[in-house]
Amino acid sequence: MSTSIPRVLSIAGTDPTGGAGIQADLKSIAANGGYGMAVVTALVAQNTVGVRSVHVPPVSFLREQLDAVSDDVGIDAVKIGMLATAEVTIAVDQWLARVRPPVVVLDPVMVATSGDRLLDAEAEQALGDLARRADLVTPNVPELAILAGEPVATSWDAVLEQAARVSARYGVLVLAKGGHLRGADLPDALVDAAGETPTVTEIPGVRVDTTSTHGTGCSLSSALATRFAVSRDWENALRESKAWLVESLQHADSLDVGTGHGPIHHFGGMWARGGTATRPSPQEVTAGWWSDVSDIRAEIDELPFVCGLGDGTLDRDAFVWYLTQDALYLRDYSRVLAQASRLAPTAAEQAFWAASAQGAILGEMQLHESWVPPETIGRAAPSPTTSAYLDTLLAAGARGDYAVLVAALLPCFWIYHDVGQRLERLSHPGHPYSSWLETYADESFALSTAQAVQIVGTAAAAADESTRTAMGEIFRVCAGHELAFFAAPLGTQGRAVGQEPALPGSLTRAAP
Structure with missing residues (x-):
């Protein structure tokens, strides 16, 4: 197990309110013990209510950002979020093929918590190809359905079955998430269909009573990339990341940010335990x-x-x-x-x-x-x-x-x-x-x-x-x-x- 601070690169879009996208990724990486870096794929005009517009900078500038990081800094893990277009997705795929970072977590951002569709059809196809490059993909229930090319699952058993088919199709470990389902329980599971029989490692959970869920997918995937870079154990990384996410949800309402789905409080537990006072030298x-x-x-x-x-x-x-x-x-x-x-x-x-x-x-x-x-x-x-x-x-x-x-x-x-x-x-x-x-x-x-x-x-x-x-x-x-x-x-x-x-x-x- 590594004891050094993992250097984690987020490749994603922005959120000017700070609750999702790269802003959430950087907070999540820091809260889980990593050093966060960021390459911007898209500038998103959004808030806790919804997405208003998306501006995608030239892909040539994206390539310059990626090379600027990898030419200088060692990368222990990469988390990929919103990619916006097929051209952007292909550029990231090519960079991964050349640099070969040791850990890649793909959060296939296709649907925001607000329900907004964030990718066009061509980009969704390219994203499916990119999934084969990842070590773990972390779709929410609607995104899992898009990757499977099937209707949205409405039960936990259906989610697990769909995750197994996605795992088999793309040859990747899938995190099945129960956040979009109804009920008090909120399970998550690692689904691996690499063998003859799919394996399912389920981590149970209980839903936190809050509407402040903006950016949960971004934050969880970043936490997983950071934790796995240290432990090299997906189950352990999921347990730790899930515990941290639950704690962040429990403190979320204290932030009072926005009028829609507010953000989680990435540092809520940490601040409660240790405060913000600086220690003297x-x-x-x-x-x-x-x-x-x-x-x-x-x-x-x-x-x-x-x-x-x-x-x-x-x-x-x-x-x-x-x-x-x-x-x-x-x-x-x-x-x-x-x-x-x-x-x-x-x-x-x-x-x-x-x-x-x-x-x-x-x-x-x-x-x-x-x-x-x-x-x-x-x-x-x-x-x-x-x-x-x-x-x-x-x-x-x-x-x-x-x-x-x-x-x-x-x-x-x-x-x-x-x-x-x-x-x-x-x-x-x-x-x-x-x-x-x-x-x-x-x-x-x-x-x-x-x-x-x-x-x-x-x-x-x-x-x-x-x-x-x-x-x-x-x-x-x-x-x-x-x-x-x-x-x-x-x-x-x-x-x-x-x-x-x-x-x-x-x-x-x-x-x-």
Whole structure:
């Protein structure tokens, strides 16, 4: 089964009201997952009430359109609709013989939903010849009768028998449709008379109570061409296309288009499920979050601890206390990173968070232990600030929501890199804290930070609105914890519990 987007060419007439013809084909192809292309055979002045006139451009221009497409673009399927004249039909037949597209679906447009006859007798004969070139033909009941040269069938059994005769006559798979028959049931069937006994694959259905049926034939045939180009299975393509058509009919009356037979709503189900809001890009999400915490970042820059760390005047005891708390933080932070690895949806993300967990223990802990003896770290207790930050992260990990968890982890990457990168410029050979500054301004940490930003942004862009909102909220909460963490060393002289500063502004709320 192909997983690429099928490129589907519609060769048909127009409908200025957008419900049938090429306009409907393009909507149908898009709604069913394909890339639609169009070559115009005829310009039709019609609306939901009826056809007023048909203008057929020169056949030489039709040939130029067809060649312009096939000379440049790969074609995975062709849907053929209204051809208007015998000359047009022959030109399309000749093009098919030369290009040989892999799938051809012929919707023999002879009678519009309004009842108007759309082809002359000579064109109908040429269309019968063209049917032999198709993989599937999709006539409605009156069109099936024309292809069979018989009276219009009035029962489903008669439709199936007529479809079998058409299949045998033209050597083509026929879609028999029950839409023009009376009754609540609306079956469709694939009829193949290639063997000794015709085979009938019937897909049952129920009629949708609506008069908005304009363009149903165009739309169904385009959906079939698109679905079959992917699955290579006519029965599967029919089931999927029929389900989509029923859904489009169920939403049709909401369009309120025209005073006659209104069009189906090609995107009704899709809009109902997913809406029309555009998803932000990963870069837009993370840029918005970064801007949202600009106040927190500005407060971090002004903290006495950060200023003293940058110019080297920071009290050594304050720095050691900070490193001790950071070491305690990293032990649980690495566990939360490991949880992110466990929840990661891709191998690449799993590897990234696992490597980050290992780096937090092996790399950053080594830096801390070069300043603070391990036994001192082992005897220390986490401060309220440290505990509050870890409680937020551990709670996010326990909930098992990967997207929200990685948003909570991101500030520890991004804010540390941001602070370290700017402070590292102040470093000099005699700077007492140069090893710390260089660690968080290091190129490898910069690359890890960029990768974390990309991973989290991608998760946020793919998430639903409520999840994306929750991600942004916990990102800000954890950015606030970073501010409190940097503030704690000089805000807790004597390290007495309860003397640490509260989280800034709205961040004083309890951790989730």
